[in-house]
Amino acid sequence: MPLNKEIQPGDNDELTRERLQATFDTQQMAAALWGSDLARKRRELAKKVDKLTVLHDSKDMSFMTREEKLSENARKVVQMFAHVADIVEDPSDDAEMFHLSSNAIGHEGHPFGVHFVMFIPALKAQADDEQREKWLMPALGLQLIGTYAQTELGHGTNLRALETMATFDKATDEFVIHTPTVTALKWWPGSLGKSSNHAVVSANLIIDGKSYGHHNFMVQIRDENTHKPLKGITVGDIGPKMAYNASDNGFLGFDHHRIPRRNMLMRHAKVDKNGVYTKPPHAKIGYSAMVHVRSVMIGHQGMFLGSASTIAIRYSLVRRQGEIKEGSGEVKILDYQTQQHRLFPQLARAYVFMFAGKEVRELYQKVLSDMEKGETTLLADLHALTSGLKSVVTHLCVAGMEQCRMACGGHGYSRASGIPEIWGVAVGGCTYEGENMVMLLQLARYLMKAVKETKKGKSLGRLVDYLLLPQDRHSLIGRVPQGEYGPHLAAFEHIARRQIFKVADELTKLQDKGMSKEIAWQKKAVELQRAARLHTRFYLAACFHRKVQSVVDGRIREALADLYHLHLNYELLDMVNYALEDAYLKADQVDFIREDMYRLLETIRPNAISLVDAFEFSDRELRSVLGRRDGHVYENLYKWAKESELNRADVLPYFDKYLKPMMLAARQRSNI
Numbered sequence: 277m278p279l280n281k282e283i284q285p286g287d288n289d290e291l292t293r294e295r296l297q298a299t300f301d302t303q304q305m306a307a308a309l310w311g312s313d314l315a316r317k318r319r320e321l322a323k324k325v326d327k328l329t330v331l332h333d334s335k336d337m338s339f340m341t342r343e344e345k346l347s348e349n350a351r352k353v354v355q356m357f358a359h360v361a362d363i364v365e366d367p368s369d370d371a372e373m374f375h376l377s378s379n380a381i382g383h384e385g386h387p388f389g390v391h392f393v394m395f396i397p398a399l400k401a402q403a404d405d406e407q408r409e410k411w412l413m414p415a416l417g418l419q420l421i422g423t424y425a426q427t428e429l430g431h432g433t434n435l436r437a438l439e440t441m442a443t444f445d446k447a448t449d450e451f452v453i454h455t456p457t458v459t460a461l462k463w464w465p466g467s468l469g470k471s472s473n474h475a476v477v478s479a480n481l482i483i484d485g486k487s488y489g490h491h492n493f494m495v496q497i498r499d500e501n502t503h504k505p506l507k508g509i510t511v512g513d514i515g516p517k518m519a520y521n522a523s524d525n526g527f528l529g530f531d532h533h534r535i536p537r538r539n540m541l542m543r544h545a546k547v548d549k550n551g552v553y554t555k556p557p558h559a560k561i562g563y564s565a566m567v568h569v570r571s572v573m574i575g576h577q578g579m580f581l582g583s584a585s586t587i588a589i590r591y592s593l594v595r596r597q598g599e600i601k602e603g604s605g606e607v608k609i610l611d612y613q614t615q616q617h618r619l620f621p622q623l624a625r626a627y628v629f630m631f632a633g634k635e636v637r638e639l640y641q642k643v644l645s646d647m648e649k650g651e652t653t654l655l656a657d658l659h660a661l662t663s664g665l666k667s668v669v670t671h672l673c674v675a676g677m678e679q680c681r682m683a684c685g686g687h688g689y690s691r692a693s694g695i696p697e698i699w700g701v702a703v704g705g706c707t708y709e710g711e712n713m714v715m716l717l718q719l720a721r722y723l724m725k726a727v728k729e730t731k732k733g734k735s736l737g738r739l740v741d742y743l744l745l746p747q748d749r750h751s752l753i754g755r756v757p758q759g760e761y762g763p764h765l766a767a768f769e770h771i772a773r774r775q776i777f778k779v780a781d782e783l784t785k786l787q788d789k790g791m792s793k794e795i796a797w798q799k800k801a802v803e804l805q806r807a808a809r810l811h812t813r814f815y816l817a818a819c820f821h822r823k824v825q826s827v828v829d830g831r832i833r834e835a836l837a838d839l840y841h842l843h844l845n846y847e848l849l850d851m852v853n854y855a856l857e858d859a860y861l862k863a864d865q866v867d868f869i870r871e872d873m874y875r876l877l878e879t880i881r882p883n884a885i886s887l888v889d890a891f892e893f894s895d896r897e898l899r900s901v902l903g904r905r906d907g908h909v910y911e912n913l914y915k916w917a918k919e920s921e922l923n924r925a926d927v928l929p930y931f932d933k934y935l936k937p938m939m940l941a942a943r944q945r946s947n948i
């Protein structure tokens with residue numbers, strides 16, 4: 277059977293020649309990346325969106341003001357919902373809906389951004405049956421627009437310091453929601469500023485003067501018809517951001533605003549009409565919406581890096597600059613070893629982040645169904661895993677995307693490349709849903725507990741059972757037959773385990789000297805977050821291994837294995853200092869890793885375009901002139917530039933207003 281190679285009439289010949297070299301079928305690779313069902317749905321929905329002009333951008337968003345962006349994406353999201361039944365197979369499938377929104381709307385935000393990613397998941401996990409009936413159904417039916425208002429101006433990380441109050445008034449059976457200080461203003465919630473009319477609000481529950489910590493409450497903030505803020509509510513937009521400017525992230529204050537008692541989300545924690553409080557089965561069960569987003573972010577971030585890799589690799593196959601052999605003509609920039617070394621490891625990361633995203637979603641679904649039954653044993657594992665992955669993946673994604681941008685030279689800096697916007701959105705992920713450093717320390721806490729368990733000969737679970745294994749003194753990399761990569765994975769494991777035990781021992785020593793647990797933790801915090809990173813990078817490498825092993829088709833497995841082996845080599849070199857510290861690796865082994873990595877860059881080179889084609893991003897979804905599937909970059913860059921708002925007239929008013937008078941005056945002075 278012929279292999280699918282994504283060749284279409286009118287394509288740039290250079291790219292067609294590249295595509296013909298592929299050793300595998302791109303549609304089969306897409307199935308490995310997305311899952312065969314989702315890959316098929318993506319392909320079909322992209323075709324349908326192409327035909328539905330109401331879903332198309334009315335002009336490039338780069339040339340719009342913020343208000344135009346908000347209005348444009350509100351228009352498109354409404355059209356998207358109006359046509360949803362004709363486009364997707366299952367509107368309740370988050371993944372399918374995400375891809376529809378990615379095609380039709382892009383990633384700059386829209387009024388329902390947080391509604392679907394947090395508001396609804398919070399209701400699903402935390403509202404009781406009656407409350408689900410009251411709010412979840414209308415929310416799913418688009419009768420209201422919700423947001424998730426937790427972060428305050430003064431505190432985002434330290435949730436225990438949130439100041440918003442929900443004081444129970446027994447006499448009226450209501451909560452009084454109040455913002456006592458300016459720092460207590462809710463700050464940042466997506467779509468709050470101008471779009472939402474409801475919010476899940478985190479506030480300290482106070483009953484008879486006693487605080488029970490923060491809980492989630494459903495608060496209507498705007499009138500459903502006039503959209504004006506309700507009495508006692510102040511709400512607005514927090515202003516422009518690095519990116520994501522079609523989202524109206526907002527502020528919100530309450531002046532003794534009253535809501536019924538039953539507006540506290542009461543699936544787990546409860547308050548009855550007498551003010552009697554019932555504790556939830558797990559203290560952090562109210563954090564489930566955050567864990568949900570952290571779990572979806574992994575795959576989405578992989579997709580962002582996949583988009584940037586697609587743009588940079590396609591462009592690098594169109595762009596020619598300089599000669600390798602004098603007189604033999606300019607080469608495609610992807611033929612430079614430095615360009616391959618810059619881009620292929622990012623491509624490999626994008627692949628593994630997408631695989632890890634799938635694994636973590638499966639664990640999330642399991643924990644969610646357990647929680648329905650009041651079972652919370654796996655919550656700590658999920659929290660640790662998502663905290664580490666969220667931090668490492670977002671960090672490596674933005675570092676990788678920056679490589680992609682630089683690899684496109686000057687044109688990468690233009691918004692026409694599409695990279696600045698996705699970079700800006702992805703980099704937000706280092707902060708939202710838990711600042712990365714803070715989340716790494718959460719994982720470190722879990723790892724330190726795991727060490728204590730292993731010292732008793734027990735394991736906390738599958739994610740950390742490698743801590744029970746003995747340490748090898750020396751690596752077998754380069755000492756076993758060429759082509760065996762088991763020792764590489766073993767090196768990730770060794771490095772993570774060593775750092776985890778090292779910092780655990782250091783903490784114990786400090787405490788043995790009389791230092792408090794908290795101060796010892798501070799003294800070792802940098803080492804602790806390193807342990808968390810190394811553990812997560814081992815998890816990612818092992819996940820890549822699991823994926824390659826699971827692929828049945830030989831050609832796909834071989835092409836994936838090349839990426840996996842490149843990933844092992846590149847990441848090991850990135851963390852090689854840890855392996856040199858205890859002489860686990862010797863200098864000749866490091867050279868071996870490097871040489872093997874250079875060999876793999878050459879092996880991957882002919883498959884490069886098909887490895888990015890396999891993401892199957894439509895041009896509409898990619899929103900990049902440089903990353904166009906057909907490779908016709910230059911004429912379209914020129915066309916794009918002509919759309920610039922500055923080109924609406926040959927002479928703009930500021931010339932006559934400022935520059936001309938200055939130059940005239942200067943000329944007159946020089947004539948005197």
Ligand SMILES: CC/C=C\C/C=C\C/C=C\C/C=C\C=C\C(=O)SCCNC(=O)CCNC(=O)[C@H](O)C(C)(C)COP(=O)(O)OP(=O)(O)OC[C@H]1O[C@@H](n2cnc3c(N)ncnc32)[C@H](O)[C@@H]1OP(=O)(O)O
Nearest residue numbers: 426432433434435436560563576655656659708709710721
């Ligand atoms: C998905 C989008 C993708 C693409 C679209 C593009 C763009 C999207 C754009 C925008 C994003 C949209 C929305 C963003 C929303 C938000 O950002 S919402 C706000 C998120 N806020 C945070 O994440 C705050 C971070 N802080 C915390 O989570 C906590 O404060 C903490 C740091 C974890 C500490 O919590 P706390 O003070 O309560 O903790 P302690 O009392 O000290 O207890 C610690 C013990 O609790 C355990 N723990 C903590 N959290 C959890 C949890 N979630 N589940 C289970 N267990 C948890 C922790 O491990 C400690 O356990 P111990 O060691 O056994 O004591």
Ligand SMILES: Cc1cc2nc3c(=O)[nH]c(=O)nc-3n(C[C@H](O)[C@H](O)[C@H](O)COP(=O)(O)OP(=O)(O)OC[C@H]3O[C@@H](n4cnc5c(N)ncnc54)[C@H](O)[C@@H]3O)c2cc1C
Nearest residue numbers: 424425426427431432433464465466704707708709710713
């Ligand atoms: C694009 C975007 C969308 C958002 N959407 C929402 C939303 O929909 N709803 C919502 O409620 N919030 C939202 N947020 C807010 C976001 O969740 C918080 O900004 C985030 O949790 C970080 O908190 P912070 O701003 O208080 O940072 P800070 O905690 O002030 O962090 C500043 C620095 O202090 C360090 N730090 C803080 N605490 C510790 C510690 N314990 N140990 C070591 N270092 C520490 C951090 O590592 C960081 O370097 C959004 C934010 C962004 C950027």
